[in-house]
Amino acid sequence: MITKGDMHMELLELDLVFEKLIKKQAKYESNLLGLNLLISRLQRQYSANQTPEELERCIGEMKAFFDKFNAILKSDIEALRSL
Amino acid sequence: MFVDLNQAIDLINQGKILHIAADESLLDKLPKGKWIAGTTPYFITEQGGITSKDKLFVNELSCAEDYKIMVYDKSDILDLPKDAFSNGMTILVIPFASEVAVYYAKEAPYSSNLLMNPTIGWISGYDLSTDSCAKVYDGSTGQSYSNKAVALHICLPKNQMASIGIVNIFSIDENDTIIEFPEDALSVKKCLVNGKEVLLADYIAENNIDTRLPLVANYNSVLVNVSIKSVSKENHTVDFYAPVFSGKEYRFARPVSDYVESFNNNLHKFKDVKPVFSCNCILNYLYGELDGMATPPFAGPVTFGEVAYQLLNQTLVYAEIINS
Numbered sequence A: 001m002i003t004k005g006d007m008h009m010e011l012l013e014l015d016l017v018f019e020k021l022i023k024k025q026a027k028y029e030s031n032l033l034g035l036n037l038l039i040s041r042l043q044r045q046y047s048a049n050q051t052p053e054e055l056e057r058c059i060g061e062m063k064a065f066f067d068k069f070n071a072i073l074k075s076d077i078e079a080l081r082s083l
Numbered sequence B: 001m002f003v004d005l006n007q008a009i010d011l012i013n014q015g016k017i018l019h020i021a022a023d024e025s026l027l028d029k030l031p032k033g034k035w036i037a038g039t040t041p042y043f044i045t046e047q048g049g050i051t052s053k054d055k056l057f058v059n060e061l062s063c064a065e066d067y068k069i070m071v072y073d074k075s076d077i078l079d080l081p082k083d084a085f086s087n088g089m090t091i092l093v094i095p096f097a098s099e100v101a102v103y104y105a106k107e108a109p110y111s112s113n114l115l116m117n118p119t120i121g122w123i124s125g126y127d128l129s130t131d132s133c134a135k136v137y138d139g140s141t142g143q144s145y146s147n148k149a150v151a152l153h154i155c156l157p158k159n160q161m162a163s164i165g166i167v168n169i170f171s172i173d174e175n176d177t178i179i180e181f182p183e184d185a186l187s188v189k190k191c192l193v194n195g196k197e198v199l200l201a202d203y204i205a206e207n208n209i210d211t212r213l214p215l216v217a218n219y220n221s222v223l224v225n226v227s228i229k230s231v232s233k234e235n236h237t238v239d240f241y242a243p244v245f246s247g248k249e250y251r252f253a254r255p256v257s258d259y260v261e262s263f264n265n266n267l268h269k270f271k272d273v274k275p276v277f278s279c280n281c282i283l284n285y286l287y288g289e290l291d292g293m294a295t296p297p298f299a300g301p302v303t304f305g306e307v308a309y310q311l312l313n314q315t316l317v318y319a320e321i322i323n324s
Helices: A004-022 A033-048 A052-068 A076-081 B004-014 B075-083 B100-112 B198-207 B259-270 B281-285
Strands: B002-004 B019-021 B035-039 B042-045 B048-051 B055-060 B064-071 B086-093 B119-124 B136-138 B144-145 B149-153 B160-167 B185-188 B191-194 B196-199 B217-221 B224-228 B228-232 B237-244 B250-252 B275-281 B300-303 B305-309 B310-312 B316-323
Touching: A004 A033, A004 A052, A004 A076, A033 A052, A033 B100, A033 B160, A033 B217, A033 B224, A052 B136, A076 B310, B002 B004, B004 B019, B004 B055, B035 B086, B035 B119, B035 B149, B042 B055, B042 B281, B055 B300, B064 B075, B075 B086, B075 B100, B075 B149, B086 B100, B086 B136, B086 B160, B086 B316, B100 B149, B100 B185, B100 B237, B119 B160, B119 B300, B119 B316, B136 B149, B160 B259, B160 B305, B191 B198, B196 B198, B198 B228, B198 B237, B217 B237, B224 B237, B224 B310, B259 B281, B275 B281, B275 B305, B281 B300, B305 B316
Parallel strands: B019 B035, B086 B119, B275 B300
Antiparallel strands: B002 B055, B019 B055, B035 B136, B042 B048, B042 B300, B064 B149, B086 B149, B119 B305, B136 B144, B160 B316, B185 B237, B191 B196, B217 B224, B217 B250, B228 B237, B275 B316, B305 B310
């Protein structure tokens, strides 16, 4: 069973992947519409304001999304780990 | 399910949580209850596409543990996720051509909270052979609105989650001409075509582009359509059913020779989906001549715009409940 602590560790591990996605240095296509729309919006948001603060905000949004929808994002998390 | 007025009244009186689509003349006769609705006389039922003012399309949300019905206008529509249940889904219905519809179309894609709440819905419409107006209904009060949106927020059990999806029959050629816009707009004159500034209306005329084809943008592999409402040769303006956004690259969709075949080819991938709600666009219904044609596993109202978090055009949208 995955605990809250495990989930927190998982998301910490994904920080770098989220950063790559937001900066368009990596590409990932999910089967989940909401995740694809989120990646697209954050890429656009960061592209318009390429500051460390904006990047932090964008990563924060990604983490919040994965935290909330963790239960249906397991295959995405696995795939993202290998990016 | 596609039911007559008495069957719909029975479902309401049994206390079911319902989403309803029907002609205004039927919705006006429904008793108060746990339902929301929007107007349309067009449907794609399990038996096929039909125009009807005698029947109602009803989605029973038996998966819901709890519900809230809320009415929104331009000032608070983006607060919708704050009202939603922490684990749930929202069905949103907005009247066509209302201020709140235009505002939602332009602002929802920028909302930081919206993607945190699965939101599905549609733009209500009317019989195109009449000059009536689109409405939405809050069944808890019986009140109808032509200038406000209505939302049904449902709460799901802990072991379930809502998932929103779309079916877009259109595709693009990545090597095709890129069209960009200087600002977010529902009506445009100028655009950049492969980096060169032109009048879009003139470009469409000069290149003999079929305006039944939408402009398509790629949102991280999700193709999002923007349909053309009208082109004015006199004013050199092009009006859209949803906004185009600056910073996005658009291409005209590839022509579709056979809509029904295209739908069938696309729907094959979705045969295992068990939608609790779906709707399809009036432009697909009309251009694709879907009258009499079914689109299994999807059935629902035919709409003047579709909502899958944000406003979409010429797209089938659906929601399913997944065991998590």
